[in-house]
Amino acid sequence: MAKYPQIKIINNEKYFFRFDMDLRIQHIILAATVVILVLSGMPLKFSDAFWSPYLYALFGGITMAPTVHKVTGAIMLLLFAYHIFWIFKVIYLDHYLPMKREGTYTIGRFAMRVLKLPMVPNLKDLKDIIDLMKYLFYYTNVRPDGDEYTWKEKFDYWAPFWGMFIIGASGLIIWNKELFTQIIPGEFINFCLIAHSDEALLAGLFLFIWHWYNVHFSTSVFPMGTVFLTGYLSEELMCEEHYEHYVKVMREEGYEKEILPPHGGGHAPSCSDHAPKSSQRQSSPENVSGTESSEQSVKEGGAAV
Amino acid sequence: MLSNFLRGPHWSFRALLVAFCLMPGWVLAADMGNCLLCHKYPGLSRIDEGGNMKLMFVNEDIFNTSVHSKVKCEGCHADITKIPHEPAKPVDCLAVCHIIEPTSEQKFSHKSVKTFMDESVHSKVDKEGNLKKFNEDMPTCKDCHDNPLFRPLAFVKKVRPGIADDAMGRCRVCHEKEDFIFRFYNHITTRLHKSRSPLNVAQACGKCHDDKELVKRHGLTVMAGSSYQETFHGKAANLLDEAIPDCLDCHVVKGKSVHQMYGNDDPRSSTHPDNRGAICNSIDCHPGASVQFANYQVHPMFDMDKSPVVYWFTTFFYVLTGGTLLPLMFILFFDLLRRLFPNASFTRRR
Numbered sequence: 001m002a003k004y005p006q007i008k009i010i011n012n013e014k015y016f017f018r019f020d021m022d023l024r025i026q027h028i029i030l031a032a033t034v035v036i037l038v039l040s041g042m043p044l045k046f047s048d049a050f051w052s053p054y055l056y057a058l059f060g061g062i063t064m065a066p067t068v069h070k071v072t073g074a075i076m077l078l079l080f081a082y083h084i085f086w087i088f089k090v091i092y093l094d095h096y097l098p099m100k101r102e103g104t105y106t107i108g109r110f111a112m113r114v115l116k117l118p119m120v121p122n123l124k125d126l127k128d129i130i131d132l133m134k135y136l137f138y139y140t141n142v143r144p145d146g147d148e149y150t151w152k153e154k155f156d157y158w159a160p161f162w163g164m165f166i167i168g169a170s171g172l173i174i175w176n177k178e179l180f181t182q183i184i185p186g187e188f189i190n191f192c193l194i195a196h197s198d199e200a201l202l203a204g205l206f207l208f209i210w211h212w213y214n215v216h217f218s219t220s221v222f223p224m225g226t227v228f229l230t231g232y233l234s235e236e237l238m239c240e241e242h243y244e245h246y247v248k249v250m251r252e253e254g255y256e257k258e259i260l261p262p263h264g265g266g267h268a269p270s271c272s273d274h275a276p277k278s279s280q281r282q283s284s285p286e287n288v289s290g291t292e293s294s295e296q297s298v299k300e301g302g303a304a305v
Numbered sequence: 306m307l308s309n310f311l312r313g314p315h316w317s318f319r320a321l322l323v324a325f326c327l328m329p330g331w332v333l334a335a336d337m338g339n340c341l342l343c344h345k346y347p348g349l350s351r352i353d354e355g356g357n358m359k360l361m362f363v364n365e366d367i368f369n370t371s372v373h374s375k376v377k378c379e380g381c382h383a384d385i386t387k388i389p390h391e392p393a394k395p396v397d398c399l400a401v402c403h404i405i406e407p408t409s410e411q412k413f414s415h416k417s418v419k420t421f422m423d424e425s426v427h428s429k430v431d432k433e434g435n436l437k438k439f440n441e442d443m444p445t446c447k448d449c450h451d452n453p454l455f456r457p458l459a460f461v462k463k464v465r466p467g468i469a470d471d472a473m474g475r476c477r478v479c480h481e482k483e484d485f486i487f488r489f490y491n492h493i494t495t496r497l498h499k500s501r502s503p504l505n506v507a508q509a510c511g512k513c514h515d516d517k518e519l520v521k522r523h524g525l526t527v528m529a530g531s532s533y534q535e536t537f538h539g540k541a542a543n544l545l546d547e548a549i550p551d552c553l554d555c556h557v558v559k560g561k562s563v564h565q566m567y568g569n570d571d572p573r574s575s576t577h578p579d580n581r582g583a584i585c586n587s588i589d590c591h592p593g594a595s596v597q598f599a600n601y602q603v604h605p606m607f608d609m610d611k612s613p614v615v616y617w618f619t620t621f622f623y624v625l626t627g628g629t630l631l632p633l634m635f636i637l638f639f640d641l642l643r644r645l646f647p648n649a650s651f652t653r654r655r
Contacts (some may be wrong), residue, residue, distance in 0.1 A: 047543035060545040134637040178594040186600030198622035
């Protein structure tokens with residue numbers, strides 16, 4: 001914990017801890033391998049497209065690009081294996097051992113703790129999605145109060161997870177088809193090809209449209225979110241996407257008085273048309289109107305409504 | 306003096322004249338009958354009885370790098386004996402031509418091709434010698450062959466295709482005539498690899514085998530060309546891989562000619578279920594592959610009746626892709642809208 005303080009203050013701006021070095025390196029390797037794999041694989045999937053020979057030539061054409069693709073794929077699979085190891089390490093060191101030490105270990109309690117790991121979807125995510133819909137359709141001006149990891153991030157985690165498993169497994173089989181067909185029938189190679197290329201197209205579109213929109217092109221992060229490099233997220237973005245966690249961390253770290261109002265000022269009394277809703281949601285940030293500065297921004301937020 | 310000649314009015318015409326005089330002699334070698342007198346003009350054409358435009362232009366440069374460059378025009382167009390001539394009859398590729406085949410020292414002919422073809426799946430007649438149904442669909446020479454150009458390989462420390470001067474130098478030790486050396490070098494190197502790239506072969510076969518009507522009328526199970534393009538082989542062929550297997554690598558029995566292809570139900574056929582394993586695990590392709598490796602569908606069809614499992618498997622991924630991306634695109638679009646027009650509202654009025 002000491003290594004990564006929850007809040008770093010640089011030039012009077014607060015930055016909130018998100019990802020440690022280990023995860024950031026994992027992400028960079030994943031990002032690099034995905035880009036190379038997509039660029040060296042798509043010309044083959046769309047081999048009759050006008051652009052494919054040019055893009056393929058960039059990776060050495062038909063004689064070299066398959067090797068580039070396989071080597072990069074192998075690196076990604078090693079990363080996948082490491083990530084699995086990393087999950088077990090986290091579960092063992094941060095959950096299993098402490099429970100054993102405290103003597104609170106039972107299978108049931110342990111399972112509950114594992115189910116509360118940050119990447120596991122929960123009911124709060126479903127509620128956030130519904131709240132987001134209300135927000136997007138101008139039904140309310142309150143953005144959902146995301147927890148430490150929002151449903152978008154969990155989606156962005158599990159989609160590549162499933163993708164790497166499907167694409168990696170099918171890729172390994174296609175790569176070593178002579179070996180695998182000693183056991184499995186040859187028709188299976190057909191399915192592997194379909195799964196490999198169709199799932200890759202899905203993954204590529206998902207990452208380069210959805211994920212890049214959220215971390216690059218969206219107006220709040222454009223031209224690029226920096227959390228994947230620094231591991232720390234700015235206070236503004238923290239309020240926008242992870243308000244519930246933001247309030248929790250601010251309290252834990254003793255900045256209770258400096259908590260900013262949520263995005264859109266939705267919790268402020270001035271937003272009267274959703275009064276019952278906001279009063280119901282008062283539970284966490286009742287201190288919002290406590291400080292002068294936040295009152296100011298509440299007014300601004302309210303005026304915008 | 307030459308430069309003076311090239312100046313002044315009509316210089317381009319004079320330049321052409323000079324170029325014509327300087328042309329190497331072998332270029333005109335095949336044109337003993339002086340056919341190029343007319344056929345050298347690019348616009349030479351006519352509308353035939355069927356209303357089709359026929360281009361009669363012969364590009365000498367291209368013709369002279371083709372495998373038939375030593376054959377005189379009259380060698381194939383035997384019906385033409387005088388100039389000007391009547392509309393030429395279609396060429397009979399089985400005609401005995403004037404060229405002497407050097408190993409047998411007999412006049413050369415493609416006649417043996419016909420014996421092979423009559424035995425093969427592409428023959429117009431069945432085993433009893435009766436004409437097959439729809440025999441007019443069966444390929445004749447010119448459905449697959451044009452006048453192939455030389456595709457010279459390069460030898461002697463070179464990787465680019467084309468004439469290797471070092472290799473030509475070796476020829477010159479014994480052989481004298483430049484024309485002969487040029488032609489034999491090209492002839493031999495062309496024959497050492499396929500005269501068409503895998504993509505060309507697939508396209509040639511696809512002319513008929515991707516024709517929906519034709520495939521249906523002959524009761525064929527797959528659209529061979531388009532389904533080939535769904536596999537790695539076909540995709541690599543699209544990207545101009547020369548070493549990737551094309552139609553002929555699997556469908557022609559090893560050591561035989563392309564004219565001796567048989568149907569899948571013929572035990573002589575390389576693609577007969579009993580023989581398939583041996584194609585895939587040949588030493589050049591997938592050595593060590595098991596026999597069941599050959600169960601791989603090299604012609605996968607996205608067709609509910611023909612390959613239901615492939616159909617539903619592919620459909621699953623279509624649905625998965627649409628089901629994942631469409632809702633996300635929907636959210637993305639409205640998120641962008643919400644950011645661009647933060648104050649718009651349906652419910653609240655100001």
